[in-house]
Amino acid sequence: MKVVVIGGTGLIGSKLVAKLGEHGHEAVPAAPNTGVNTLTGEGLAEVLRGADVVVDVSNSPSFADDAVMEFFVTSTTNLLKAEAEAGVKHHVALSVVGTERLQESGYFRAKLAQEKLIKESGIPFSIVHATQFFEFLKGITDAATEGDTVHLAPVRIQPVYSDDVAAAVGRTAVGAPVGGVVEVAGPEAFQLDELVRKALAAKNDPRKVVADPKAPYYGAQLQEDSLLPGPDASLAETRLADWSAQQR
Numbered sequence: 001m002k003v004v005v006i007g008g009t010g011l012i013g014s015k016l017v018a019k020l021g022e023h024g025h026e027a028v029p030a031a032p033n034t035g036v037n038t039l040t041g042e043g044l045a046e047v048l049r050g051a052d053v054v055v056d057v058s059n060s061p062s063f064a065d066d067a068v069m070e071f072f073v074t075s076t077t078n079l080l081k082a083e084a085e086a087g088v089k090h091h092v093a094l095s096v097v098g099t100e101r102l103q104e105s106g107y108f109r110a111k112l113a114q115e116k117l118i119k120e121s122g123i124p125f126s127i128v129h130a131t132q133f134f135e136f137l138k139g140i141t142d143a144a145t146e147g148d149t150v151h152l153a154p155v156r157i158q159p160v161y162s163d164d165v166a167a168a169v170g171r172t173a174v175g176a177p178v179g180g181v182v183e184v185a186g187p188e189a190f191q192l193d194e195l196v197r198k199a200l201a202a203k204n205d206p207r208k209v210v211a212d213p214k215a216p217y218y219g220a221q222l223q224e225d226s227l228l229p230g231p232d233a234s235l236a237e238t239r240l241a242d243w244s245a246q247q248r
Helices: 011-022 044-048 065-086 106-119 134-143 162-174 192-202 240-247
Strands: 002-006 026-030 053-056 090-096 125-130 149-152 181-185 208-211
Touching: 002 011, 011 026, 011 162, 044 065, 053 065, 053 162, 065 090, 065 106, 090 106, 090 162, 106 125, 125 162, 134 149, 134 192, 134 240, 149 192, 162 181, 192 208
Parallel strands: 002 026, 002 053, 053 090, 090 125, 125 181, 149 208
Antiparallel strands: none
């Protein structure tokens, strides 16, 4: 099976290409540094020739409201058009658990617009919603930092290892299109502020974490369940402690 991975040189994409290759599939990484640009359309027709499945794990280089909307709408429109012309039979996209609940955020508005384009394209599709990756906890912390204080809403979060996300996306890619959304999450839920407080303490980071119910999350206000998966989510195996030990 030929699987083209858009964003195939990034964190998830590179892992996905490797995993698909290990299982005997022809996995082709597609990104600007491989000559494929979904924003301009450069290289799309060539890389999609003979492709059975396209997996889009690309991300916007900018999270500014207008820029991120432009990225996801333009790149997805170009990609779906090229897939239709190439006869691709399955489009898989990676998105985020809670996207529809976080519409105060420009980033999540752009992700929802991307999902709408996919659902209306006529191409058989699967959308994988993942919770936040362990690897992104530092970014969440830095984005919530003002001076030496980190303001975070005391809500639940169920982070997941990027390896487990890549595996879930890979299983979805080689399976039949689901015509909807599947969720993947880590095996443990934490309170966001407590999780970050412990992570900073482990690194002797002097920043103070303040539990602030009104603290925004990439521009969105959070409810208790905003970042949590639903009851039918597939739960990954890697626990945060195991991942942390592995990093050390």
